[in-house]
Amino acid sequence: MSTTARRYAAALHNCGCSVDSLRQTAQYLMDSAPLWEALCSPAVQAKEKKAVLNRLPDFTDDKHLKNFYGLLAEKSRFSLLPEIVDEYRKLEMRQHGEGLCVLRCVRDPGDDALSKLAKLLCKKHGYQSLTFEIVLDPEVLGGFVFELDGVTYDKSVRGHIHALAQSLQEG
DSSP, X not given: OOHHHHHHHHHHHXXXXXXXXXXXXXXXXXXXXXXXXXXXXXXXXHHHHHHHHHXXXXXXXOHHHHHHHHHHHHHTOGGXXXXXXXXXXHHHHHHTXXXXXXXXXXXOOOHHHHHHHHHHHHHHHTXXXXXXXXXXXXXXXXXXXXXXXXXXXXXXXXHHHHHHHHHHHHO
């Protein structure tokens, strides 16, 4: 995730914007392909993007969100919106003592293994609970790769092979 997306998410979070409102408005914009393409297009002027946003029916009454979307239009950063929503979700989870772990593996590890891993990671990172997003990725080859709090832990077969290849090249 980009630093810019984290900053936008943090600013929205500090304004007290609700995660549901952000998700609903973001989904509203992204669900319409022509609208989304226009908002992300560098060929469309910021003034035109703002005019379109102001004319959308049932979009939002939240002044913070309206200002936020206006800023995205001015800075040509609408393409960051999915990342901003993800970062905002993580901020909300952290505020409630929850963590989000993206786990890439070849096959689903099962509830027992996830429970043990969650317990270990909660203790290490100070979370009360942990939510896993499991991504099945055959390129991992075996083992797993997980990301938590912006740190990637690579315990995969592919990672070990890559490390071995690097040490052979250096040695």
